Structure formats: structure tokens, C-alpha cells
Amino acid sequence: MSATAPALLRIGDVAKLVGTTPRTIRFYEEKGLLPPAEERAAGQHRVYGEADVERLREVLRLKEVLGLSLEDLKALVASEEERALLRSELHRSESRDERARILHRLRAVADQQLALVERRAAELDRLRGEIRERQARIDARLASLDGT
Amino acid sequence: MSATAPALLRIGDVAKLVGTTPRTIRFYEEKGLLPPAEERAAGQHRVYGEADVERLREVLRLKEVLGLSLEDLKALVASEEERALLRSELHRSESRDERARILHRLRAVADQQLALVERRAAELDRLRGEIRERQARIDARLASLDGT
DNA sequence: TTGCTCCTCACGTCACGTGAGGTGGC
DNA sequence: TTGCTCCTCACGTCACGTGAGGTGGC
Numbered sequence: 001m002s003a004t005a006p007a008l009l010r011i012g013d014v015a016k017l018v019g020t021t022p023r024t025i026r027f028y029e030e031k032g033l034l035p036p037a038e039e040r041a042a043g044q045h046r047v048y049g050e051a052d053v054e055r056l057r058e059v060l061r062l063k064e065v066l067g068l069s070l071e072d073l074k075a076l077v078a079s080e081e082e083r084a085l086l087r088s089e090l091h092r093s094e095s096r097d098e099r100a101r102i103l104h105r106l107r108a109v110a111d112q113q114l115a116l117v118e119r120r121a122a123e124l125d126r127l128r129g130e131i132r133e134r135q136a137r138i139d140a141r142l143a144s145l146d147g148t
Numbered sequence: 149m150s151a152t153a154p155a156l157l158r159i160g161d162v163a164k165l166v167g168t169t170p171r172t173i174r175f176y177e178e179k180g181l182l183p184p185a186e187e188r189a190a191g192q193h194r195v196y197g198e199a200d201v202e203r204l205r206e207v208l209r210l211k212e213v214l215g216l217s218l219e220d221l222k223a224l225v226a227s228e229e230e231r232a233l234l235r236s237e238l239h240r241s242e243s244r245d246e247r248a249r250i251l252h253r254l255r256a257v258a259d260q261q262l263a264l265v266e267r268r269a270a271e272l273d274r275l276r277g278e279i280r281e282r283q284a285r286i287d288a289r290l291a292s293l294d295g296t
Numbered sequence: 297t298t299g300c301t302c303c304t305c306a307c308g309t310c311a312c313g314t315g316a317g318g319t320g321g322c
Numbered sequence: 323t324t325g326c327t328c329c330t331c332a333c334g335t336c337a338c339g340t341g342a343g344g345t346g347g348c
Contacts, residue, residue, distance in 0.1 A: 012327060022328085027312060045320070045328055065271045067215045070311070100293055107286045114279045121272045123213045128269055131262045138255045145248050160301060170302085175338060193302055193346070218337070303345065309338085319329065 009048045018057045025056070033059070033074055055080070066120055076113070083109050157196045166205045173204070181207070181222055203228070214268055224261070231257050 011022045028034045029046075034056065037046045058080065063073050086106050093099045159170045176182045177194075182204065185194045206228065211221050234254050241247045 010328070021313080023314085024312065026329095031311090061275070064215075065268075065275055067212075096293060100290065103286055103290050103293070107283060107290070110279055110283045110286065114276070114283070117272060117276050117279060120213075121269075121276055124265060124269045124272060127209070127213055128262070128265050131258055131265060135255060135258045135262070138251055138258065142248065142251050142255070145244060145251070158302070169339080171340085172338065174304095179337090300348090301346085303343105305342085306340100307342100308340070310336095312335085314332100314334070316332085317330095320327085322326095 007050065009050075009053065011046050011048070014048045014053055014056065017053050018060055020056075020060060028056075028059075028070075031070055031074075033070060033077055066116060076116070079109055079112065155198065157198075157201065159194050159196070162196045162201055162204065165201050166208055168204075168208060176204075176207075176218075179218055179222075181218060181225055214264060224264070227257055227260065 009017070011025055015022045015025055025034065029036060034052075037048055037052065040046060059073065059077055062068065062076055066072075066076075068076065083106065086102050086109070090099060090102045090106070093102060157165070159173055163170045163173060173182065177184060182200075185196055185200065188194060207221065207225055210216065210224055214220075214224075216224065231254065234250050234257070238247060238250045238254070241250060
């Protein structure tokens, strides 16, 4: 049975895979941002699976790109959890009405997440635009220098 | 002469204008990120001008949008200072060759700053794209539910 | 003189980093 | 048994927040 068992990872493996440190993973667990990673006796190694890696990767990416505090990140993790739950419900759903209800809820979650991203993106776009304008003005002055 | 003197601001005024706190301004000064804000005897109030406000506003914006550490921010502040210096040199420049040299240097500074912005923007664009795709897939499934 | 804002320590906090000393599994 | 990674305290650090106690200017 061990041949078909899913790959079990230790905290150092997970940290390397997602580009962080064991300490950060323990810290997030301590703060309730990640689930306690399997049952285990005190002083025992934590054990993780592929799904945990994917989840953590997504969480860290959202934090980095959006610059969120752990408090804000907690809310986002909750919405990611709802998304996962809804997707599995969608698979098991049996009636058309139920599927429609779940899909509408999924759409609402996506809208909410997009709003967070759009705010940051707008600020960056503006900054990018300003620098490009500066470049254009410099180029124009250089061209007029060459032209005369 | 006091009628034509430039508006002199205190640290609390500046903090409000740029949306931060006096403590942060003092901290940045302490860390060498901002100049010591006018000569003043120990225990005297700090005094600022309009130019200081503009500078600080830009610095804070770069920090927030790019998510930089104070160490990285220091380098960016240095490049902003070079930019200001180059611009005033450009005004005073007398030969065509000098102007060309300064303009090329200004262009290099802008390129460098844009590179910083583009990296962040690319990450955000990808995230934005993924969420929009999710929305589109949800909408397609909803449409097919209605269609059948 | 009364408020208000300012000043300088200096300790608190958030999100981890970094050893210290000890235990677990190939 | 030897390495390696893991474990739990626990103190350090970075970027400030937050009083504590006192001084300065309309």
C-alpha cells in the first residue's frame, strides 16, 4: 500500500517547493492561517501533501503580489476555502438549480478577489504610465537635439 | 518679507498632507531616508517646505505600490535625487553636448525605475488574468445552464 | 495663561529570522 | 551509530505604533 500512498512531505520540503522557510509555515499555522497539518503527537514531525503545497503557494503569492497583512490574508484564505468547497459541491450537485446557485456564488467570490487585484493594478498602471511619459518626453528632447 | 516667504510646515501638517504619521517621518529621517529637515537646535520643531512634501509623497507611493523594504527604498530615493539634480543641471546647461549627455542619463534612470515597476505589474497582470478567466468559465457554465 | 502640537526616550507590535538545546527517521 | 532534518522555546530584527513626561509657539 505504501507504493500507492500519496507523497508525504516534511516542512522543509514544502518550504523549498513554495520558496519560503519552515519558520514561516509554523508561524502561519500558529496564527491560524493554515490548518494544523495532520494529526501528530507533540514533538512529532509535521506531514504535508500535494494539496497543502498548492494552497500555501497560492496564499504566499496573494500576500506578496497584493501586499496584504496577515489579518487581510486570513480573510482571503477563507474565500479560497469557500471556493474549494463550492467546487467540490458543484461536482456532487444533482439538480440544475443547485448548480446555478453554486455557480453564482463562485462568481461572487471571483468578483470580490478581482476587486482587490484591480485596486493594486490601477496604482501600478498609473505609475508605469508616468514613467513611460517621462521617457517619451526625454526621447522627444533628444530627437529635437539631433534634428536641429 | 514674511508675506512672500514660502509656507513653512510642521511635521504634523506634512504627515497629514501625505497620509502618514509624524513618527514615520522621524523614523525615515533617523534611517537616512530623508534629509534632516532644516537646521534646528536640539528639541526644536522640524520645519518643512512644499518640496519636502512632494518628495515624501513620491517616496511613500513608491514604497507602497512596489512593496519595498526601507533598504531598497533608500536606493530608489537616491535615484530620485539624481533625477532632480539632473533636471536642474539640464536647465542650467549651456552646450548641446552637455544637454545630450544629461538627457541620456535621465533616460537611463527612468529605464531603471520602469524595470522595477514592470516586474510587479507582470505578476499582478497574471493574477488578474487568472481571475478573469475563472469568471469567464463560470459565466460560460451559467450560460449553458440557461441555454439547455 | 490655556491648548495644541511638538520634542525625545523607550517600550510594544507585527511578521517573521535566528540560534539553543534536544528528539526523530532513513 | 552517524547525519540530517525536525521539534519547541525564546530572543533578535525591521518598520513602525504608542504612550510618558516635558517643552515651544499662536
